Amino acid sequence: MLTLYFAPGSSSMAVHIALHEIGVPFEARPISFAQGTQRTPEFLSLNPEGKVPTLLIDGRPLTEVAAILFYLAKRYPEADLLPEGDAEGDAEAEAQVISWMSFIASTVHPARARGKEHAEKIYGIADRRLGNKGWALGRYSIADIHLFRLYWRFNKSLQPAPGTFPNLAAHHDRMMARPAVQRTCEIEATIGYELPV
Numbered sequence: 436m437l438t439l440y441f442a443p444g445s446s447s448m449a450v451h452i453a454l455h456e457i458g459v460p461f462e463a464r465p466i467s468f469a470q471g472t473q474r475t476p477e478f479l480s481l482n483p484e485g486k487v488p489t490l491l492i493d494g495r496p497l498t499e500v501a502a503i504l505f506y507l508a509k510r511y512p513e514a515d516l517l518p519e520g521d522a523e524g525d526a527e528a529e530a531q532v533i534s535w536m537s538f539i540a541s542t543v544h545p546a547r548a549r550g551k552e553h554a555e556k557i558y559g560i561a562d563r564r565l566g567n568k569g570w571a572l573g574r575y576s577i578a579d580i581h582l583f584r585l586y587w588r589f590n591k592s593l594q595p596a597p598g599t600f601p602n603l604a605a606h607h608d609r610m611m612a613r614p615a616v617q618r619t620c621e622i623e624a625t626i627g628y629e630l631p632v
Contacts, residue, residue, distance in 0.1 A: 437461040438491040440478065442468055443623035444630045446544070447488035449584040450503045451623065453577060455615035457507060457514040463622075468629045500584075501536040504577040508532075516577045528572075535571050535578035538564070543585050551593055558589060562600040569609065583610040588630070 439454060439461055441447035445468075454461050466472045466487050473485040481496045482489040490497045490506075497503055508517035518528045538561075546557035561582065565571060571578040586603045587610075589595070597604075610616050 436491075436493055438464060440464045440466055440481070440487050440489040440491075441623075442466045442473070442487045442629065443626045444588065444628040445487055446500050446584065448587070448619060448623060449500050449580045450488040450490060450507070452580050452584070452615050452619045453504055453507050453516065455618050456516060456580070456613075457511045459511060465626050499540075500581060501533075501540050504536070504581060505532070508577045516575070516580075518572050518574060518576055531572055532576060532578055536581055539578070539581045539585060543582070547589060547592070554589065554593060555595065555599070558586070558595070558600055558603060561586075562602045565602045565606060567602055567605075569606075579606070579610065583607060583616070592630075 437454070437459065439447070439450060441451050441463065443465065451463070466478065472478060473487065478489075479485055481491065482498050484498070486498065488498070488500060488503055490503045492506075497506060505517070508514070517532060519525050543557055543561055546554040565582070570576065571582055582603075583606065586600075586607055590604075590607065611620075
């Protein structure tokens with residue numbers, strides 16, 4: 436049994452999308468930042484950092500977006516969210532996924548906190564790294580889900596000028612056309628966003 440603790444629009448959105456992509460049953464438990472749900476003793480017993488996402492796997496907590504996305508992609512290979520090459524290329528294909536996920540978590544995710552100018556510089560790097568190949572790894576994967584959620588938030592909060600990040604904007608549009616993304620956005624918008632601008 437999978438249980439996702441999430442806050443609408445937060446980083447947990449990426450895991451929420453992945454669960455809809457995979458199509459497995461899961462229990463969704465929204466967390467309210469405004470009500471401080473992430474600081475309750477019950478939640479802190481699952482994730483002492485008081486952060487989302489937290490995914491319970493048969494009652495065992497797994498935290499951090501990249502780790503949860505990697506787990507879901509490996510656990511449900513039929514969803515085809517993790518590129519794998521031939522026997523000799525498997526290690527490199529997985530390493531490319533981890534490279535993107537590490538870049539997104541350590542460089543892209545904290546960029547907004549350092550101000551608009553810094554964020555625009557980092558998103559410019561992400562835009563060039565993505566290029567015009569469509570998907571981060573040349574085909575759809577968990578890296579795209581993770582990247583999308585951060586650009587989705589950046590785009591809504593800092594509203595870059597049209598054409599500033601053409602590859603990320605095109606990627607965003609491709610992601611928004613996916614049924615799993617549409618379903619997640621609809622569910623989370625109905626609950627309501629409590630994110631700072």
